[in-house]
Amino acid sequence: MKSSVPIWRLGIWWFLGSEIVVFGGLIVCYLLYRFHHPEWASEAAHTLTWVGAVNTVVLLTSSLTMILAHHEVEHGNARSGATYLGLTILAGIIFLLLKSYEYHHEITEGFLPSRSLFWSFYFLMTALHGLHIVGGLVANVVVWSGLKRRFATHRIESVGLYWHFVDVVWIFLFPLLYLSASGGMR
Amino acid sequence: MMLHWLPINISTYGHKIDHVILVIYLIVGIWFLLAEGILGYFIIRYHRSKGQPAIFQPGTSLRSLMWVLIPAALVLAFDIGIEVVQGPIWEEIKMNLPEKPDQTIRIRGRQFVWEITHPGPDGRLDTADDIKTFNQLTIPVHQKIVFELQAEDVIHSLWIPNLRLKQDAVPGRTIRGWFETMQTGTYPIACAELCGSGHGTMQGQLHVMDFADYQKWLAEQTPSGEGATSGTP
Amino acid sequence: MALRKYIFSVDHKIVGMQYLCTGLVMAFVGGYLAYVFRHQLAWPNEPVPLFGMVGPDQYNASVTMHGTIMVFWVAMPILLSGFGNYLLPLMIGAPDMAFPRLNMMSFWTFFLSTLLLMSSFLVPGGAASGGWTSYPPLAASPGLSGVEWGGHLWILAVALEFASMLMGGINFLTTTLTMRAPGMTLFRMPILVWMLNIASLVFMFSVGPLIAGAFMLLADRLFQTGFFLPQSGGDPLLFQHLFWFFGHPEVYVLLFPALGIIAEVMTVFARKPFFGYRPLIYASLIASVLSFLVWAHHQFISGMDPRLAAPFSITTIIISVPFAVAIFSYIATLWGGSIELKTPMIFALGMLAEFLVGGVTGIFNGSAAADIYLHDTYFVVAHFHYTLFPVTFLAGFAGIYFWYPKWFGRLMNETWGKIHAVLTIISFNVTFLPLFAIGLVGHQRRIFDPSLFDYLQPFQHLHVISTWGFIILFLSQIIFVVNFIASLCYGPIATRNPWSAATLEWLAPSPPGHGNFEEPPVVHRGPYDYSLPGLTGKDWKNQTEAV
Ligand SMILES: [Cu+2]
Ligand SMILES: [Cu+2]
Numbered sequence: 001m002k003s004s005v006p007i008w009r010l011g012i013w014w015f016l017g018s019e020i021v022v023f024g025g026l027i028v029c030y031l032l033y034r035f036h037h038p039e040w041a042s043e044a045a046h047t048l049t050w051v052g053a054v055n056t057v058v059l060l061t062s063s064l065t066m067i068l069a070h071h072e073v074e075h076g077n078a079r080s081g082a083t084y085l086g087l088t089i090l091a092g093i094i095f096l097l098l099k100s101y102e103y104h105h106e107i108t109e110g111f112l113p114s115r116s117l118f119w120s121f122y123f124l125m126t127a128l129h130g131l132h133i134v135g136g137l138v139a140n141v142v143v144w145s146g147l148k149r150r151f152a153t154h155r156i157e158s159v160g161l162y163w164h165f166v167d168v169v170w171i172f173l174f175p176l177l178y179l180s181a182s183g184g185m186r
Numbered sequence: 187m188m189l190h191w192l193p194i195n196i197s198t199y200g201h202k203i204d205h206v207i208l209v210i211y212l213i214v215g216i217w218f219l220l221a222e223g224i225l226g227y228f229i230i231r232y233h234r235s236k237g238q239p240a241i242f243q244p245g246t247s248l249r250s251l252m253w254v255l256i257p258a259a260l261v262l263a264f265d266i267g268i269e270v271v272q273g274p275i276w277e278e279i280k281m282n283l284p285e286k287p288d289q290t291i292r293i294r295g296r297q298f299v300w301e302i303t304h305p306g307p308d309g310r311l312d313t314a315d316d317i318k319t320f321n322q323l324t325i326p327v328h329q330k331i332v333f334e335l336q337a338e339d340v341i342h343s344l345w346i347p348n349l350r351l352k353q354d355a356v357p358g359r360t361i362r363g364w365f366e367t368m369q370t371g372t373y374p375i376a377c378a379e380l381c382g383s384g385h386g387t388m389q390g391q392l393h394v395m396d397f398a399d400y401q402k403w404l405a406e407q408t409p410s411g412e413g414a415t416s417g418t419p
Numbered sequence: 420m421a422l423r424k425y426i427f428s429v430d431h432k433i434v435g436m437q438y439l440c441t442g443l444v445m446a447f448v449g450g451y452l453a454y455v456f457r458h459q460l461a462w463p464n465e466p467v468p469l470f471g472m473v474g475p476d477q478y479n480a481s482v483t484m485h486g487t488i489m490v491f492w493v494a495m496p497i498l499l500s501g502f503g504n505y506l507l508p509l510m511i512g513a514p515d516m517a518f519p520r521l522n523m524m525s526f527w528t529f530f531l532s533t534l535l536l537m538s539s540f541l542v543p544g545g546a547a548s549g550g551w552t553s554y555p556p557l558a559a560s561p562g563l564s565g566v567e568w569g570g571h572l573w574i575l576a577v578a579l580e581f582a583s584m585l586m587g588g589i590n591f592l593t594t595t596l597t598m599r600a601p602g603m604t605l606f607r608m609p610i611l612v613w614m615l616n617i618a619s620l621v622f623m624f625s626v627g628p629l630i631a632g633a634f635m636l637l638a639d640r641l642f643q644t645g646f647f648l649p650q651s652g653g654d655p656l657l658f659q660h661l662f663w664f665f666g667h668p669e670v671y672v673l674l675f676p677a678l679g680i681i682a683e684v685m686t687v688f689a690r691k692p693f694f695g696y697r698p699l700i701y702a703s704l705i706a707s708v709l710s711f712l713v714w715a716h717h718q719f720i721s722g723m724d725p726r727l728a729a730p731f732s733i734t735t736i737i738i739s740v741p742f743a744v745a746i747f748s749y750i751a752t753l754w755g756g757s758i759e760l761k762t763p764m765i766f767a768l769g770m771l772a773e774f775l776v777g778g779v780t781g782i783f784n785g786s787a788a789a790d791i792y793l794h795d796t797y798f799v800v801a802h803f804h805y806t807l808f809p810v811t812f813l814a815g816f817a818g819i820y821f822w823y824p825k826w827f828g829r830l831m832n833e834t835w836g837k838i839h840a841v842l843t844i845i846s847f848n849v850t851f852l853p854l855f856a857i858g859l860v861g862h863q864r865r866i867f868d869p870s871l872f873d874y875l876q877p878f879q880h881l882h883v884i885s886t887w888g889f890i891i892l893f894l895s896q897i898i899f900v901v902n903f904i905a906s907l908c909y910g911p912i913a914t915r916n917p918w919s920a921a922t923l924e925w926l927a928p929s930p931p932g933h934g935n936f937e938e939p940p941v942v943h944r945g946p947y948d949y950s951l952p953g954l955t956g957k958d959w960k961n962q963t964e965a966v
Contacts, residue, residue, distance in 0.1 A: 021627025347861030358649020
């Protein structure tokens with residue numbers, strides 16, 4: 001029985017499905033607490049919103065270059081595909097650098113995970129997301145380095161799906177953690 | 187029989203819990219014996235040594251499936267019956283507090299002791315005549331007692347089998363509940379939620395006294411003074 | 420290369436065996452821990468052979484690790500990963516799993532988690548002792564439990580174990596969707612295949628929040644966060660919700676494969692098609708959806724809003740209906756059969772009979788009012804052992820005796836198998852029946868010395884009976900181990916299809932070589948065509964035989 005969906009794509013979807021539940025659980029916990037703690041708004045005001053905003057743009061751009069990379073490879077342009085994938089990797093590294101700058105800034109200002117529940121969530125969620133970015137970067141590099149030798153569209157589509165997922169998670173985290181300062185619950 | 191294992195009940199609502207247990211026991215017991223009986227009968231009746239060939243019966247027709255679906259529907263009906271019996275009892279015990287309790291007592295679990303604050307002669311908590319004890323809960327019989335259950339460090343669970351009373355005590359919350367006793371005597375109190383090394387040593391006594399004895403007991407106590415803790419157990 | 424063939428193999432059969440054997444070895448670890456605390460309960464303050472004196476801390480740790488090991492390192496790897504990995508590709512006519520390398524990774528992740536868990540016995544402070552449910556604040560604060568590294572390792576090991584099971588689940592689901600033999604439609608798949616997939620789905624969508632909860636718990640322990648600590652604004656009950664949102668579905672993750680195993684065994688040894696194959700599948704699917712809506716029946720008296728009891732009682736009631744359908748279908752399968760009580764069949768029927776006890780006693784706990792009294796007593800302990808023991812061990816043994824000839828090309832000894840089955844089932848009842856009574860008396864769980872409580876002393880003899888039952892139960896397993904090992908060399912040689920079974924795995928050689936089938940099977944019929952009218956000679960048709 002041959003299914004219409006290729007095996008590897010199904011595998012990625014199942015994998016992302018289980019990832020969604022993990023982040024989903026974490027986000028639901030955060031929201032449950034958030035409604036009971038209007039005072040978190042003032043804590044959230046101490047996040048570096050501009051860095052978060054820049055990082056959002058960086059990730060969105062990287063998703064775009066990922067799509068372009070896939071498009072190019074699909075049409076047989078391995079070289080420009082590799083360039084776009086390289087740009088995606090570069091964006092991921094920029095994201096991590098900016099994130100480390102944020103962590104450094106916050107920790108020196110005394111906003112440690114143990115400071116309050118908001119910061120506990122902030123660090124746990126962004127760190128977990130950051131680890132996913134690292135994982136995605138490793139996968140991207142593996143595909144990128146093999147791109148010249150192997151012409152496997154499905155490999156770039158797999159890492160692409162994963163990369164978009166990590167991007168989407170960030171789209172949730174950014175307003176929840178950075179923008180909830182103006183949540184109007186004061 | 188099942189219920190004779192239960193310790194004697196001394197609370198006004200305890201017999202209702204026992205009743206629920208009995209109702210479930212009877213309903214479920216009959217189903218259980220029936221199911222096991224049929225299972226056993228089939229194993230003997232259709233054993234290979236009987237020499238009959240097996241019939242081809244995949245249970246695909248709705249008619250044959252009724253043998254499964256009707257009993258399942260009956261199970262649902264009995265389940266609803268159980269719910270109808272037990273629902274109101276749960277509501278009475280856990281959801282409705284008496285409007286005018288005779289006394290309010292504070293019980294605070296901590297590793298590994300129950301700290302009990304009796305309201306003292308003025309009948310009110312958080313006053314100077316409060317009486318604080320460790321593991322010893324003293325109350326007059328036939329009175330509606332409301333308790334405020336708290337926990338200091340980890341989750342404990344107030345467990346008084348003779349009252350049919352169990353309620354977790356959770357750090358950060360005050361959980362209110364109630365009971366009314368019908369019989370004097372001394373009864374065990376334990377902790378039913380794993381709370382650390384001393385969980386198995388956490389025990390106390392419930393002293394149910396008639397009113398005169400209770401007054402006498404009250405007079406013998408030295409108030410702890412507001413907020414003050416009278417030493418360690 | 421032997422290393423490549425047997426250790427770092429990507430063959431689903433080797434991976435399945437690795438899971439199964441690790442699970443069986445861990446069963447002895449978990450069993451020995453049970454012996455430690457059962458000995459202490461029956462004869463408090465007497466040293467336990469090979470262990471020594473059991474203090475309260477050792478008691479708590481052995482109870483905690485027993486539960487953890489039996490659920491996550493025995494039941495899961497044996498039922499889901501062991502049987503699943505070995506049998507799923509064979510039963511759908513596939514040469515291997517969809518992702519063989521992921522499969523190997525899954526096992527080695529599991530193996531690493533096993534090492535982590537076992538190492539927690541050796542670290543200072545000992546192993547985790549906050550119960551297998553690991554409720555905070557006790558499990559979130561080393562200062563309150565006195566266990567530092569044991570607790571960290573427990574969380575890490577459990578999280579890794581979840582990861583390995585997730586990898587396995589992805590493999591099961593993808594393999595089933597894409598690698599079925601031609602003609603193997605979804606409703607021609609053996610029940611076990613269905614059940615493994617439903618279990619994988621249920622696991623995949625229930626475990627996520629608990630993985631998140633495990634990270635939060637670990638952060639509370641390591642970084643002084645307060646996700647579950649009220650002094651920081653956290654809520655201890657949140658963890659309970661995360662735990663039981665997973666915990667109840669988890670029971671079905673174990674139950675479904677067990678039901679699958681006994682369906683295969685019962686149809687073969689009753690020579691009957693399964694009674695109501697589709698209704699069973701639909702019932703299981705409905706039950707698995709409902710399983711996400713019942714979790715708070717574990718928390719009636721936890722301090723959550725008591726008004727929640729009603730909705731969760733009602734969902735719990737509704738979920739009993741699909742299971743009633745399932746159980747009645749199993750019983751009806753025997754009706755009009757030609758039953759042969761071979762060892763696998765004795766275990767399968769034992770599983771059904773004993774699981775019924777677990778099922779009906781659950782109704783007491785599912786009723787909020789009765790649960791006020793019964794919660795956290797030995798009644799609950801007896802109840803869930805009457806569900807999980809039959810599921811894990813009786814169904815597990817049924818499967819092992821049944822597929823052993825396929826795995827190793829030899830049959831296990833039948834006489835010793837029967838002795839093992841009867842001893843196991845009887846001693847299991849001797850162990851756990853008294854615990855119902857002791858629970859009704861009001862005996863709360865997890866206390867290390869019942870003799871400290873006056874009201875429990877008159878019932879001490881029940882603990883003694885239970886412990887003797889357990890000792891016999893534990894020793895009976897020696898028969899199994901010896902039979903298992905001796906039959907590898909001395910068992911009667913098995914044909915491809917020693918039980919005259921109709922599913923695809925019996926077409927392959929015993930044991931199947933790499934790639935499983937000599938020629939790819941083509942399926943023409945359902946999995947249980949036994950005793951078809953008009954057959955002469957043999958009384959069954961293999962799934963590949965033309966209609
Ligand atoms: Cu306690
Ligand atoms: Cu449950």
